[in-house]
Amino acid sequence: MDCREVDKFLQVYIDGELDEADRRRLQEHLYDCKSCRAAADYERRFKQAVKVRWPRSAAPDSLKERVVEGMAQTPRRHTMRRRLVFSSVPAAVALALVITFTWTVTSGFSPLLKEAVLQHSTEPPVEVSTSDRSTVEEWFRKKVDFHVALPRFGHSRVSLVGARLSHLAERQAALVSYRSGGDRFSLFVLTDTGGDLDGRRCKKIESTKFCISEQRGYTVVLWRSRGLMYSLVGDSDPREMLRVIAAELSH
Amino acid sequence: MFKEAILAHLDALYGLALRMTSQPAEAEDLVQNTYVRALRFRDKFETGTNLKAWLFKMMVNLFINRYRREKRSRSISEGAERHDMLERGFARDKLAATTAPEEYFFEKLFSDDVVQALDQLPHYFKMVILLVDINEFSYAQAADILEIPVGTVMSRLHRGRRLLRESLYSFALEEGYIRTKEAGGEQPADLERFRERKRRLKEPAGE
Numbered sequence: 137m138d139c140r141e142v143d144k145f146l147q148v149y150i151d152g153e154l155d156e157a158d159r160r161r162l163q164e165h166l167y168d169c170k171s172c173r174a175a176a177d178y179e180r181r182f183k184q185a186v187k188v189r190w191p192r193s194a195a196p197d198s199l200k201e202r203v204v205e206g207m208a209q210t211p212r213r214h215t216m217r218r219r220l221v222f223s224s225v226p227a228a229v230a231l232a233l234v235i236t237f238t239w240t241v242t243s244g245f246s247p248l249l250k251e252a253v254l255q256h257s258t259e260p261p262v263e264v265s266t267s268d269r270s271t272v273e274e275w276f277r278k279k280v281d282f283h284v285a286l287p288r289f290g291h292s293r294v295s296l297v298g299a300r301l302s303h304l305a306e307r308q309a310a311l312v313s314y315r316s317g318g319d320r321f322s323l324f325v326l327t328d329t330g331g332d333l334d335g336r337r338c339k340k341i342e343s344t345k346f347c348i349s350e351q352r353g354y355t356v357v358l359w360r361s362r363g364l365m366y367s368l369v370g371d372s373d374p375r376e377m378l379r380v381i382a383a384e385l386s387h
Numbered sequence: 388m389f390k391e392a393i394l395a396h397l398d399a400l401y402g403l404a405l406r407m408t409s410q411p412a413e414a415e416d417l418v419q420n421t422y423v424r425a426l427r428f429r430d431k432f433e434t435g436t437n438l439k440a441w442l443f444k445m446m447v448n449l450f451i452n453r454y455r456r457e458k459r460s461r462s463i464s465e466g467a468e469r470h471d472m473l474e475r476g477f478a479r480d481k482l483a484a485t486t487a488p489e490e491y492f493f494e495k496l497f498s499d500d501v502v503q504a505l506d507q508l509p510h511y512f513k514m515v516i517l518l519v520d521i522n523e524f525s526y527a528q529a530a531d532i533l534e535i536p537v538g539t540v541m542s543r544l545h546r547g548r549r550l551l552r553e554s555l556y557s558f559a560l561e562e563g564y565i566r567t568k569e570a571g572g573e574q575p576a577d578l579e580r581f582r583e584r585k586r587r588l589k590e591p592a593g594e
Contacts, residue, residue: 147545151519151526151544153526153541178491181491181494182493182552185493185496185501186493186516186520186551189496189498189501190501190521191498191502194401195400195401195415195418196415199401199415199418200394202419203397203422206419207390207422207423274388278434281433281434282434362430
């Protein structure tokens with residue numbers, strides 16, 4: 137590296153943004169070249185001088201108050217949508233759906249569903265034990281690279297038990313455990329990478345399509361919402377599973 | 388908690404907003420809108436990525452959109468004119484010709500001098516310096532915030548810092564913090580002179 141090149145990359149070097157090989161070449165040049173060393177020192181001290189002199193501007197207290205207040209009044213976008221989708225399903229429609237729906241249980245499950253059922257059947261212990269939905273969502277915030285938004289099973293028999301980190305088909309998944317009477321349910325939440333749900337029995341309620349699969353005596357209900365894929369695995373038969381979901385989501 | 392996490396960046400956001408808008412009231416509005424937006428789109432934030440950079444990007448976008456909407460490119464167009472002016476008067480070696488590298492004139496300056504000189508730089512030079520030097524973002528983060536290539540960040544930073552240094556140098560000469568070699572010797576920074584200058588600057592109020 138010659139002086140011209142050093143001049144060109146000196147700031148990048150000082151910012152710590154040169155790659156390893158170039159950094160070494162530049163340093164070798166600096167070792168031998170007094171004037172470039174002086175130039176490097178100069179650049180470094182200039183950068184430092186600007187930073188040191190830069191006034192710390194604290195936000196006024198009134199702004200902080202406004203911001204905190206503003207945030208308290210801001211609804212979260214996905215929550216609004218979720219309410220819109222789920223709460224607008226009248227109970228009667230949901231019930232009619234359960235009664236008139238006849239399944240043809242399809243075969244040919246994806247590896248993802250197989251794994252979901254397998255994990256559900258082994259009853260893995262929860263890592264966070266809580267019955268509070270938002271605590272679980274918050275717990276996942278630092279663990280997975282997507283926002284885990286859970287459905288509101290708050291109304292009746294289905295209660296949240298806890299959650300753990302999981303993987304399905306080598307993808308990160310949030311595994312959330314529920315209980316309803318003696319029945320156990322595992323909800324897997326992962327990012328939706330697309331793919332067709334057709335080939336399974338599906339029913340569209342408002343804008344959400346619920347699809348049913350069965351494997352090894354377990355039932356899986358699949359649906360998509362806001363970029364996420366949900367798979368609810370349960371011990372109950374498909375009718376009962378959907379009855380639970382429809383009843384819960386209709387509230 | 389997400390709310391607490393984003394609140395931790397309030398001062399930094401306000402600091403940048405103040406330099407972008409040059410008006411405390413506008414800066415406050417910009418920051419508040421940024422928070423409302425951040426909360427509304429919190430599910431778009433990817434865990435594991437830099438929260439501060441995400442907030443800064445949101446605020447920069449809000450600022451740019453507002454300018455587009457209001458068609459009030461006041462400081463941006465002024466900046467461009469100033470840029471031409473500065474570029475004309477600035478040659479790579481001008482500084483070296485007038486001062487020996489070991490003369491660290493910038494260490495004699497005051498905070499206000501630096502803020503004022505930076506404010507006078509064209510908007511796009513000012514932004515990279517604010518992001519990289521003041522807020523310590525990496526080139527890649529600054530590129531993401533400004534939605535420009537990393538190479539552009541690098542070149543703007545390079546030229547921006549030199550323009551800033553040149554402008555500070557003229558300033559230091561003008562104010563007598565330093566003297567050219569021909570004039571002989573240099574003077575230490577004088578607080579009284581500085582205060583006098585500040586008074587002078589404040590006089591044409593309401594501009």
